[in-house]
Amino acid sequence: MGSLILSVARVAVVAATAMLVSPAWTDDLLRQVQDMLYDFLTEYGFPGATVAYVLPDGSSSTVATGLADVEAAIPMKGFYTFGSSAHSPLFEEVQKTRNILRQDVLAHINTLSDPILLDKSR
Incomplete structure (x- = not known):
């Protein structure tokens, strides 16, 4: 568990360093x-994970690795981020929630979620 915590800390250091160099989210940082x-997936053997970042300048990105459903071989999906919600997007960003429910959930698709970069194995 200690090495996992150190690995997560490495991600934070990479992100913080990139913010000092450039306020924009760079392709190089995204790849790192x-x-x-x-590497976490291969080292620790978990089925899948998604990581989302929002930087101080408001730029954001989402990356994923592995599978959301191992048995069905379904890859990880993107998040729906709500930029103006503290705890309850259902009540704080009603129109965005409605759009997600109508356009994605009822249609069984995932088009309104944040863009996602899947890992190199997909």
Whole structure:
């Protein structure tokens, strides 16, 4: 468990360093985080994970590795982030919630979620 905590700390250091160099989310940083997440999957053997970042300048990104459902071989999916919600997006961002329910949930698709970068194994 200690090495996992240290590995997660490594991700935070990479992100913090990139923010000092450039306020924008860079492709290089995104690839570094993706590679670290994939390395965690292979080292610790969990089925899948998704990581989302929002930087101080408001830019964000989502990366994923592995499977959401191992038996059905379904890859990880993106998050639906709510930029103006503290705890209850259902009540704090009603229109966005309605759009997600109508356009994605009822249609059994995932088009309104944040863009996601799947790992190199997919």
